[in-house]
Amino acid sequence: MPDIFTKEKRSQVMSRIRSRGTGIELKMKNALEKSGMRFQYQPKMFGKPDFLIFPNVVVFCDSSFWHGRNWKKLSKQLKNKYWYDHIKRNKERDSKVTQTLKNMDYAVLRFWDYEIEKQIEKCILRIAEKVQNEMSNPS
Numbered sequence: 001m002p003d004i005f006t007k008e009k010r011s012q013v014m015s016r017i018r019s020r021g022t023g024i025e026l027k028m029k030n031a032l033e034k035s036g037m038r039f040q041y042q043p044k045m046f047g048k049p050d051f052l053i054f055p056n057v058v059v060f061c062d063s064s065f066w067h068g069r070n071w072k073k074l075s076k077q078l079k080n081k082y083w084y085d086h087i088k089r090n091k092e093r094d095s096k097v098t099q100t101l102k103n104m105d106y107a108v109l110r111f112w113d114y115e116i117e118k119q120i121e122k123c124i125l126r127i128a129e130k131v132q133n134e135m136s137n138p139s
Contacts (some may be wrong), residue, residue, distance in 0.1 A: 047097035
């Protein structure tokens with residue numbers, strides 16, 4: 001299926017999609033603030049996680065589309081090779097980033113947008129449990 005927009009219009013549409021300060025990030029940030037956990041938003045570190053929860057838990061807030069949730073199904077729906085390749089590369093990069101951060105002794109948590117939107121309390125509980133586990137069992 002060809003793109004319905006011209007190349008210029010597609011560029012304009014894509015330029016408006018933010019990678020920082022998204023709704024799911026801000027919802028997570030608000031919930032973390034309420035939880036009382038110490039964290040840094042958008043830390044300048046490898047892999048560009050959305051949050052660093054002290055001492056060593058990194059959190060990513062992943063969009064279902066951009067990060068390829070349900071990839072088997074999604075990949076069949078993507079008729080345009082550009083999008084298929086783009087999201088596949090995102091998934092590969094996410095795996096490499098996760099593994100590298102783990103090798104650097106960070107605990108890595110990734111949450112899908114729908115989890116953050118519908119189950120933010122469970123997300124915060126998972127983060128708190130991970131922090132507690134990391135503090136009890138340092139590497």
